[in-house]
Amino acid sequence: MKTGLSPKTRRNISRIIPFGVIWLLVGWIILFTQEVASGSQTSNPNGTIHLTLEVFVFASISVLLLGLLVGFIEIFWLENVFSNRSLAKEIASKMGFYILFFLGVMIVLYPIAASIELDVSPLDAKVWEKFTEWLTGMDFISTLVTLGFSLFLSLFYSEISENLGYGVLTNFFTGKYHIPVEEKRIFMFLDMKSSTTIAENLGHISYFELLKTYYSDFSDAIINNYGEVYQYIGDEIVISWTYENGIKNNHCINCFFAMKDSLAKKAKAYQTKFGVAPTFKAGLHYGKVTTGEIGALKKEIIFTGDVLNTTARIQGLCNSYQVDFIISQELVSQLNLKNDFVTTALGTTQLRGKEETVELVTIARV
Known part of the structure; x- marks a missing residue:
C-alpha cells in the first residue's frame, strides 16, 4: 500500500x-x-x-x-x-x-x-x-x-x-554543483517517431504547437516518477534520475509506460487538432557523470560522461530492432522487475563509435 x-x-x-x-x-x-x-x-x-x-x-x-x-x-x-x-x-x-x-x-x-x-x-x-x-x-x-x-x-x-526548472534553480541557489561532482545517474533519451514527416505535413507553426502539447502531456508522468527534464532538443527529450530515485519502485521504467498511456488517452484530441497522434521511442541506460555549473554568458548545470552518448546510441537502435523501448542489460540487472514486466533479450551489439559491446533488452508490461 x-x-x-x-x-x-x-x-x-x-x-x-x-x-x-x-x-x-x-x-x-x-x-x-x-x-x-x-x-x-x-x-x-x-x-x-x-x-x-x-x-x-x-x-x-x-x-x-x-x-x-x-x-x-x-x-x-x-x-x-x-x-x-x-x-x-x-x-x-x-x-x-x-x-x-x-x-x-x-x-x-x-x-x-x-x-x-x-x-x-x-x-x-x-x-x-x-x-x-x-x-x-x-x-x-x-x-x-x-x-x-x-x-x-x-x-x-x-x-x-x-x-x-525548479530543481535547477534550487541547485543554483544552494550551490550544489558550483564545484563539479561525480554522481551516478539514469538517463532516458526519448524521440518522437516520424517527426520529420509530421513537421513537413503540419508546417512550422502547427508543428511547434504540437510539440508544446506533446511535452506538456508528459509532465505528470515525469513528475510522478521522480524524473527531471534535462534537455529538450527539438522533438527529443532527455530525462534524468538520480540513481536511487530511478531504481526505486522501477520509476525509470514506469515513467516510459506512463508517458505512453498519457499520449494514448489523448490520441483522439491530437487527431482532431493536428491530424496525427504522435508516438515515441526511447533508450534507457545508467552510469557515472560529472555534474557542475558551466558557462560565462549563460549559466547551466550540465552532465558530462560517456553514459549520455551511450544512451543516445541505444535509443537510435529502436528502429533497427523494431521496438519502442530499449534498455541496457546493465541497468535491468539493477532493477527489481518482479512479475510486472516481461523482458526480451535483443542480443549484444557494438554501438556506433564505441569499442565495447552492450547487451540490450526490451521490456513490455504483463
Whole structure:
C-alpha cells in the first residue's frame, strides 16, 4: 500500500514554500526598517499600528500565510491563465489582479491588527476610526509599496523557476554543483517517431504547437516518477534520475509506460487538432557523470560522461530492432522487475563509435 504524499504534491509544496519565505523576509525587513526610521514618530499617529510583540507575531503569520496563498494561486491557477503572454505582460497582468485582491485582504486584516493593539473588538468604533485614518495617510501607500515589492519578487522567482526548472534553480541557489561532482545517474533519451514527416505535413507553426502539447502531456508522468527534464532538443527529450530515485519502485521504467498511456488517452484530441497522434521511442541506460555549473554568458548545470552518448546510441537502435523501448542489460540487472514486466533479450551489439559491446533488452508490461 502506498503511503505519504505523491511526488507531484511534494513538488507543488516545495514550489509554494519559497513564496511564503520571500514574503516573510521582505515583511520583516520593511517592518523593522520602518520602525527604526520612524523612531516611533509618524506623520499619521492615529492610523499607525505600533510594533508590539503581539502585533509582530500576528503580522508575521499574516504575511507568511499571504505569501503561501499567493504561491497557491500562482501554481494552481494563474500559471495557466496567463501562460501565453510575454514575461512583462504576464507579470503586469498578475500584479493588477493581486493588487485588487490585496485591497480586499487589507480591509480584513487591518481591523484585526488594530483590535489586537487596542485590545478591543474588531467591531469597536475606535478600530474603524483608526482604519479610516490609515486609509487616508501615507502608511497605506507604504503598505501598498511593500505588498507590490513582495509580489514582484515572488512573481519574478516564479517565472525564473518556471523557465529554468525548479530543481535547477534550487541547485543554483544552494550551490550544489558550483564545484563539479561525480554522481551516478539514469538517463532516458526519448524521440518522437516520424517527426520529420509530421513537421513537413503540419508546417512550422502547427508543428511547434504540437510539440508544446506533446511535452506538456508528459509532465505528470515525469513528475510522478521522480524524473527531471534535462534537455529538450527539438522533438527529443532527455530525462534524468538520480540513481536511487530511478531504481526505486522501477520509476525509470514506469515513467516510459506512463508517458505512453498519457499520449494514448489523448490520441483522439491530437487527431482532431493536428491530424496525427504522435508516438515515441526511447533508450534507457545508467552510469557515472560529472555534474557542475558551466558557462560565462549563460549559466547551466550540465552532465558530462560517456553514459549520455551511450544512451543516445541505444535509443537510435529502436528502429533497427523494431521496438519502442530499449534498455541496457546493465541497468535491468539493477532493477527489481518482479512479475510486472516481461523482458526480451535483443542480443549484444557494438554501438556506433564505441569499442565495447552492450547487451540490450526490451521490456513490455504483463
